[in-house]
Amino acid sequence: MTGNSGRPRGDQQGMAGSSDCDVCREAVSAALDGEAGAAESARVDAHLAGCAACRAWRRDAEAVTRRARTGVVVGGPDLVDRVVGAAPGLRARWWGVTARAGLAAAGLAQAVLGLVGLLGAATHAGHGDDPLVLLGAGMAHAAHESAAWNLALGVAFVAGAIWSRHLAGLMPVLGAFIAVLAVLSGVDLVAGRVEPARVAAHLVLVAGFLLGLAVVRTTPRPGAGPSPGARWRSRPTEHGAAPEGLRAAAPTGWERESDVA
Amino acid sequence: MDDARITALALRAREGDRTAAGEFVAATQHQVWRLLGHLADPGVAEELAQETYERALGSLRRYRGDAPARSWLLSIARRVAADHLRRRARRPVAPAEPAEDDRPLGRAPQPDPAESAAVRDALAALDADRREAFVLTQLIGLSYEDAAAVCRCPIGTIRSRVARARADLVDALGEPGAQRRSG
Numbered sequence: 001m002t003g004n005s006g007r008p009r010g011d012q013q014g015m016a017g018s019s020d021c022d023v024c025r026e027a028v029s030a031a032l033d034g035e036a037g038a039a040e041s042a043r044v045d046a047h048l049a050g051c052a053a054c055r056a057w058r059r060d061a062e063a064v065t066r067r068a069r070t071g072v073v074v075g076g077p078d079l080v081d082r083v084v085g086a087a088p089g090l091r092a093r094w095w096g097v098t099a100r101a102g103l104a105a106a107g108l109a110q111a112v113l114g115l116v117g118l119l120g121a122a123t124h125a126g127h128g129d130d131p132l133v134l135l136g137a138g139m140a141h142a143a144h145e146s147a148a149w150n151l152a153l154g155v156a157f158v159a160g161a162i163w164s165r166h167l168a169g170l171m172p173v174l175g176a177f178i179a180v181l182a183v184l185s186g187v188d189l190v191a192g193r194v195e196p197a198r199v200a201a202h203l204v205l206v207a208g209f210l211l212g213l214a215v216v217r218t219t220p221r222p223g224a225g226p227s228p229g230a231r232w233r234s235r236p237t238e239h240g241a242a243p244e245g246l247r248a249a250a251p252t253g254w255e256r257e258s259d260v261a
Numbered sequence: 262m263d264d265a266r267i268t269a270l271a272l273r274a275r276e277g278d279r280t281a282a283g284e285f286v287a288a289t290q291h292q293v294w295r296l297l298g299h300l301a302d303p304g305v306a307e308e309l310a311q312e313t314y315e316r317a318l319g320s321l322r323r324y325r326g327d328a329p330a331r332s333w334l335l336s337i338a339r340r341v342a343a344d345h346l347r348r349r350a351r352r353p354v355a356p357a358e359p360a361e362d363d364r365p366l367g368r369a370p371q372p373d374p375a376e377s378a379a380v381r382d383a384l385a386a387l388d389a390d391r392r393e394a395f396v397l398t399q400l401i402g403l404s405y406e407d408a409a410a411v412c413r414c415p416i417g418t419i420r421s422r423v424a425r426a427r428a429d430l431v432d433a434l435g436e437p438g439a440q441r442r443s444g
């Protein structure tokens with residue numbers, strides 16, 4: 001057929017002239033694939049009734065399509081073991097589950113430390129007046145604050161393990177807290193103002209923080225990258241609407257490179 | 262296997278289900294391999310299919326499930342084929358490999374006994390865009406809409422490319438009774 005020469009045909013509504021055969025054949029092709037609208041099919045039928053060449057073309061097009069389709073290639077490589085075994089995402093996901101379990105355990109341990117501190121502060125407060133008041137807080141109240149923080153961090157770890165998508169926002173706070181605490185603990189340890197056992201208890205925090213980082217790294221982020229679905233939904237719907245508009249439409253905004261690396 | 266099931270498998274694979282990942286690969290690998298054989302070269306289709314799955318499984322985290330997973334996967338395969346052709350065009354060609362010309366499919370190093378040589382040659386001779394549209398819609402079985410999503414082009418473009426591919430095939434395969442219009 002000579003229809004590939006790209007002659008202008010977008011303005012023909014009826015299918016009366018010989019160049020309308022091109023329009024007709026594209027619609028015939030779409031109809032063979034079940035992709036033609038009802039009104040379009042009716043116009044095609046009207047043209048076919050009076051055009052033997054297009055009737056023959058439809059027969060031929062059907063035949064070549066069948067020949068191409070029935071040449072089914074059997075075989076092909078089996079890639080399942082090769083690609084599934086090597087997939088880093090799946091390994092990362094397994095690590096993610098492990099990290100979440102670890103984070104939950106660290107959270108529980110941290111919460112227990114907080115509760116123990118709370119009980120200790122309560123018994124200490126029962127001994128009467130504070131000998132030392134600093135910046136408006138007695139030792140007992142400082143111990144309460146410390147215990148509250150420890151308990152809150154334990155709860156945060158457990159919550160982060162359960163709702164891991166929200167964990168990322170927590171990490172800067174945790175990181176700052178741990179960094180300051182580490183410096184102060186080191187100073188206090190050298191000066192003999194704290195027992196090593198209490199500093200060692202802070203290691204639970206460090207473990208929780210590292211596990212939290214691992215969880216963040218292995219959690220699918222819903223907001224990461226453009227959504228393929230956005231492109232899907234915004235696709236132009238010229239199909240059926242303008243069967244005669246054969247020229248490719250101008251590239252639209254959604255035709256950008258995918259988010260896939 | 263239908264698209265909904267394949268998409269469900271991809272989502273389970275994203276959550277770390279290795280069995281689902283295996284089923285996802287098993288359900289789609291033949292189509293991926295076949296598409297790559299037509300878009301790039303049958304001799305490298307296996308290698309490129311493996312690369313496609315490495316990319317796909319590596320970026321499953323970013324797959325959100327609101328597009329059919331099969332189309333998403335095939336669009337990755339398409340990009341792998343394009344990258345391969347670009348690499349091959351840039352690099353000096355190995356002696357055994359035919360230089361890339363406007364018939365990138367070339368001669369099939371792997372014989373496909375069931376697909377007749379005439380059909381294969383006719384497909385290989387098609388314009389690349391038309392061949393892609395034809396293979397996606399006729400051999401892989403995508404709807405025009407899904408093929409348009411894979412190619413990132415409007416549906417009308419797929420529609421006209423498929424029709425032109427058919428017209429070229431009718432000419433090339435010399436179907437008896439093919440009638441030429443003068444004009």
Ligand SMILES: [Zn+2]
Pocket residue numbers: 020021022024047051053054
């Ligand atoms: Zn006609």
